[in-house]
Amino acid sequence: xxxxxxxxxxxxxxxxxxxxxxxxxxxxxxxxxxxxxxxxxxxxxxxxxxxxxxxxxxxxxxxxxxxxxxxxxxxxxxxxxxxxxxxxxxxxxxxxxxxxxxxxxxxxxxxxxxxxxxxxxxxxxxxxxxxxxxxxxxxxxxxxxxxxxxxxxxxxxxxxxxxxxxxxxxxxxxxxxxxxxxxxxxxxxxxxxxxxxxxxxxxxxxxxxxxxxxxxxxxxxxxxxxxxxxxxxxxxxxxxxxxxxxxxxxxxxxxxxxxxxxxxxxxxxxxxxxxxxxxxxxxxxxxxxxxxxxxxxxxxxxxxxxxxxxxxxxxxxxxxxxxxxxxxxxxxxxxxxxxxxxxxxxxxxxxxxxxxxxxxxxxxxxxxxxxxxxxxxxxxxxxxxxxxxxxxxxxxxxxxxxxxxxxxxxxxxxxxxxxxxxxxxxxxxxxxxxxxxxxxxxxxxxxxxxxxxxxxxxxxxxxxxxxxxxxxxxxxxxxxxxxxxxxxxxxxxxxxxxxxxxxxxx
Amino acid sequence: xxxxxxxxxxxxxxxxxxxxxxxxxxxxxxxxxxxxxxxxxxxxxxxxxxxxxxxxxxxxxxxxxxxxxxxxxxxxxxxxxxxxxxxxxxxxxxxxxxxxxxxxxxxxxxxxxxxxxxxxxxxxxxxxxxxxxxxxxxxxxxxxxxxxxxxxxxxxxxxxxxxxxxxxxxxxxxxxxxxxxxxxxxxxxxxxxxxxxxxxxxxxxxxxxxxxxxxxxxxxxxxxxxxxxxxxxxxxxxxxxxxxxxxxxxxxxxxxxxxxxxxxxxxxxxxxxxxxxxxxxxxxxxxxxxxxxxxxxxxxxxxxxxxxxxxxxxxxxxxxxxxxxxxxxxxxxxxxxxxxxxxxxxxxxxxxxxxxxxxxxxxxxxxx
Numbered sequence: 057x058x059x060x061x062x063x064x065x066x067x068x069x070x071x072x073x074x075x076x077x078x079x080x081x082x083x084x085x086x087x088x089x090x091x092x093x094x095x096x097x098x099x100x101x102x103x104x105x106x107x108x109x110x111x112x113x114x115x116x117x118x119x120x121x122x123x124x125x126x127x128x129x130x131x132x133x134x135x136x137x138x139x140x141x142x143x144x145x146x147x148x149x150x151x152x153x154x155x156x157x158x159x160x161x162x163x164x165x166x167x168x169x170x171x172x173x174x175x176x177x178x179x180x181x182x183x184x185x186x187x188x189x190x191x192x193x194x195x196x197x198x199x200x201x202x203x204x205x206x207x208x209x210x211x212x213x214x215x216x217x218x219x220x221x222x223x224x225x226x227x228x229x230x231x232x233x234x235x236x237x238x239x240x241x242x243x244x245x246x247x248x249x250x251x252x253x254x255x256x257x258x259x260x261x262x263x264x265x266x267x268x269x270x271x272x273x274x275x276x277x278x279x280x281x282x283x284x285x286x287x288x289x290x291x292x293x294x295x296x297x298x299x300x301x302x303x304x305x306x307x308x309x310x311x312x313x314x315x316x317x318x319x320x321x322x323x324x325x326x327x328x329x330x331x332x333x334x335x336x337x338x339x340x341x342x343x344x345x346x347x348x349x350x351x352x353x354x355x356x357x358x359x360x361x362x363x364x365x366x367x368x369x370x371x372x373x374x375x376x377x378x379x380x381x382x383x384x385x386x387x388x389x390x391x392x393x394x395x396x397x398x399x400x401x402x403x404x405x406x407x408x409x410x411x412x413x414x415x416x417x418x419x420x421x422x423x424x425x426x427x428x429x430x431x432x433x434x435x436x437x438x439x440x441x442x443x444x445x446x447x448x449x450x451x452x453x454x455x456x457x458x459x460x461x462x463x464x465x466x467x468x469x470x471x472x473x474x475x476x477x478x479x480x481x482x483x484x485x486x487x488x489x490x491x492x493x494x495x496x497x498x499x500x501x502x503x504x505x506x507x508x509x510x511x512x513x514x515x516x517x518x519x520x521x522x523x524x525x526x527x528x529x530x531x532x533x534x535x536x537x538x539x540x541x542x543x544x545x546x547x548x549x550x551x552x553x554x555x556x557x558x559x560x561x562x
Numbered sequence: 563x564x565x566x567x568x569x570x571x572x573x574x575x576x577x578x579x580x581x582x583x584x585x586x587x588x589x590x591x592x593x594x595x596x597x598x599x600x601x602x603x604x605x606x607x608x609x610x611x612x613x614x615x616x617x618x619x620x621x622x623x624x625x626x627x628x629x630x631x632x633x634x635x636x637x638x639x640x641x642x643x644x645x646x647x648x649x650x651x652x653x654x655x656x657x658x659x660x661x662x663x664x665x666x667x668x669x670x671x672x673x674x675x676x677x678x679x680x681x682x683x684x685x686x687x688x689x690x691x692x693x694x695x696x697x698x699x700x701x702x703x704x705x706x707x708x709x710x711x712x713x714x715x716x717x718x719x720x721x722x723x724x725x726x727x728x729x730x731x732x733x734x735x736x737x738x739x740x741x742x743x744x745x746x747x748x749x750x751x752x753x754x755x756x757x758x759x760x761x762x763x764x765x766x767x768x769x770x771x772x773x774x775x776x777x778x779x780x781x782x783x784x785x786x787x788x789x790x791x792x793x794x795x796x797x798x799x800x801x802x803x804x805x806x807x808x809x810x811x812x813x814x815x816x817x818x819x820x821x822x823x824x825x826x827x828x829x830x831x832x833x834x835x836x837x838x839x840x841x842x843x844x845x846x847x848x849x850x851x852x853x854x855x856x857x858x859x860x861x862x863x864x865x866x867x868x869x870x871x872x873x874x875x876x877x878x879x880x881x882x883x884x885x886x887x888x889x890x891x892x893x894x895x896x897x898x899x900x901x902x903x904x905x906x907x908x909x910x911x912x913x914x915x916x917x918x919x920x921x922x923x924x925x926x927x928x929x930x
Contacts, residue, residue, distance in 0.1 A: 071915075072915070362795075364794075385797035388796075388797045401789070402795055405784075405785050405788045405789045406788055407788045407857050408784060408788060412785075420782075420796050420798055423778075424777055425777050427775075427776065427777060
């Protein structure tokens, strides 16, 4: 046994029908370290975690916890062994209170002293700086708080190994910092943390060691100082990486006619979701974006444009012609496509096949009485699976069994197939790997070059700077600024979002 | 491992995974039990009926005949289940309403009315009955789609009130139609040896098959049932699709009501189609459809309906008295449901995966 190792996984193998998910993967977690598990979509990160937590039985290999071999057959086993997991998707019960969620399944005996539990929970929440009260109903808390409650639950269980599977993908910068503080506290207490994320910056900010997986195989384990960012990316992708630079040069080739008739124009568009009336326009071949903190109203704005939420006032013109957009179908018929922020709840239709998910929007536009022939649908699906390089066992595979990035590509395929003149992408790159992120950014610029208009929303500001030529900045449901050309830099954007002077950001 | 052996295994897995596998197995099991108990069970003969008409008779014929209402209901129930994620428990009561509406119009006809007039009144009364049943369906559907009431609770209203409404439509009269022509639709048309409900069922199945082929009903209903929010953002109107599924079930109910009253040329408000809603839901479940909505397989539901009728007839054949039959049925149904449950299916699937994984591991070794 390696000195200081809490967890040792050796030669882990896992096979799914037709797929080799993990092949002889080793992983070691030492006491008091934060260990990043990196890899592209489908590299096997989630599978490794699920094997470790007993969600999937392993097909080969050994797991040792503190030197003793363990057989983890269920998530309950894992919990009892001191392995706690916080998933990207909240796995708590939204209809219970915060305290109930923290202690569910852990109370002993038939009688429960809820008063004490509430007090304990409040104490712990306070200690961890989580802005929630024990008696709040979890579903009413923000996603970020829900995530932190899940961590609080894990922390309170005295875990030796804490697995954080993409915990930051729905958190804003401040919340991420709080989470990191929490992680460092736990680390100093000797907890080993496995951190799965797609944000490179965060890895370098908080982690000690990195294990890289690719195509179900171990690429290697590295100490963070020994592995510069560029090398990490190239190890994950298995090729040299200069795509980022490429993107920048691509975007120089923009020729947008800002004086022409806008493709889409809204005047005093008023929704019912707490955003102030706003004006917005986009021209042919333009890529612009909404930015702002989580909850600033950027998603609500694009939802109002698409008619996803009820719109109560405002004038909308498509290519100069007045139209009424009351529901998504109206917008679709005007040539607007919308890729929603919440992929799981608003994007995919989980049990339907990849093929049905791809043709869905175009099929609905074509009409109820005009179904595509099977052959036609297969042709469409085939084309886009190839075009976007979607990794799926077949067209008939239910979309929910694909990895996050590939699900996103399927939704993207759906809206590209609908051939819109104006495409709205709300957080298309959230929770997906670097390679796919770059692919999507390239695609956006390619679409713009083809004369389509794109509105792009992302939590990552550099991604926005790289792709957008104009940014609409929002704060508290209001448009507070519009930036373009030379103003498009990190400092200026931050300052506009924050609303203060830019001095303190430098 | 030889390749023929592996392909045979793969084929077996494919068969087991097919949604039709379990309902068909259940049917086969029933056939086998009956065959070994009494091979004459399957005897079909051509015999003169009480009216001197040559008709086919035998257990199989009576199963196919008696299952008609259930099969037609299973069509609508499958769609409702898929789109709304719940079941309609009011179908028995609304069958009573449908039957009562038809009789209300037919009862006023004089005994020896001319064929033309009879046909006209029958068609009109059937159309009114379709409208009435569709309205009942729309009522249920509106509660589910617009008021977001759980389907079982929403349909509890008509489940409770339906038979009273049916009695009220005809002033609670005991009606009995003497015109023999009215009975053709639930029994036999002179000169045709096959029971008429069989034809009606066949027409219904053909109609729904055509609807599913030439519209997007399947895609829309499944999509709404799986993820209503996504569906809406893709331009589908989930409320309308849920409403539509209940209206289609309403039309199915109208057809069933017509067959039911035609079988006996009369109606007993409190007994007609009693408990048929449970059998219809059971048919959907036996077909391996998720009662929580989403993907559906109509063929499997239809086979499920025939399985239920086959089971009932088999139990009668084994001289189980009609008061005891429910208990026996329950035992068999529990077994069937467990075998076709996701848990057992997953177990089968896991077995398959293990075999594959081993195979893959072996292949890996060979390569190394």
